[in-house]
Amino acid sequence: MGRTPSSDKNGLKKGPWTPEEDQKLIQYIQVHGPGNWRNLPKNAGLQRCGKSCRLRWTNYLRPDIRRGRFSFEEEETIIQLHSVLGNKWSAIAARLPGRTDNEIKNYWNTHIRKRLLRMGIDPVTHSPRLDFLDLSSLFNSTQLNLSSLLGLQALVNPEIFKLANSLLLSHTHENQELLLQNQNFQGPELLLQKLQQNQLLHNQSSISQHNDQLHNQVSEIPNCTPQNVSSSSSQSMQDIMGHYMMNNDQMFQKNVMLPLQNYSYSTSDVSENSIIQSLNNNNNNNNINNNQNSQNFSFDTPLSGAEEEKESYCSNFNNFMKFEIPESLNFDDLL
DNA sequence: AAATGTGGCAACCGCCTGCTA
């Protein structure tokens, strides 16, 4: 574990800590307390830099560290907080007693992030992924009547879809920037207000109106045949994504975290269930039965990179269609 | 049984921020 033992130009040791070093550090801090990390290694008789000592203490030796597998509630909390705070691991860790920012970061990168990607969710923005969706090629490869779908009367040019794609991407980036600008987080209400001002919260009723129609359209897309996206799983995915998009709203109203209630799953993998739970949590408007979700949603088979992208691609198309075209979007101007 | 691939995670790196003289 860790790195090859070595020393830097000042003769300070690097790499994995030995039990003896740990013991010295613990004993010193028990007597003198943490702090003044620069002088600590010298006083404690350690051939380490202060920074290394601090990291070892905060990430591993601290007595209040809670080790072991993340619980369902912890994972749920991480996902929800990440959707608000982004990669502010220390801020997330502050709300998870006993967990370190490093541990949460590792867990996110090795577990949660991959699952979100597999579900076609951008783990950065917590929105459906659009990054590799070339809409114009989709347009060319299908006979979808997208113009009527979008309520456009003008002849639809593939370039419009490229532009729309760009707009949607920038929309997503706006969301991200907004969250990043909110480092001095002043409360859920303020952020919610800003999100609404930026039209980032989507109208669920208009989404649901399109769903049935979209599902039929999507089934005609190559590589998105019912074999790949079954009717039930596709609908389930749509619903879940829709609720996911609403999840921030719910979370703010609930003041970030509340104890989980009324969840039950038929599968055994707590980690995967927690994502589903996160997607649906506290959603009063949803008509989904959680058990049904767990049946329709299969995470059991690990996906290769290509399969991962393929799955995301198909689900992305479903979810892309749930974005509303802003009323202010004037295609004449764009052309 | 050996070789290879992959995931997990502790630890390091470098940048940023805030404090102080």
Added chain:
DNA sequence: TTAGCAGGCGGTTGCCACATT
């Protein structure tokens, strides 16, 4: 005002353990 320093933070690295071939 500014330079230097310490601590904090997020991103990345690289080794080990386990799984797969």
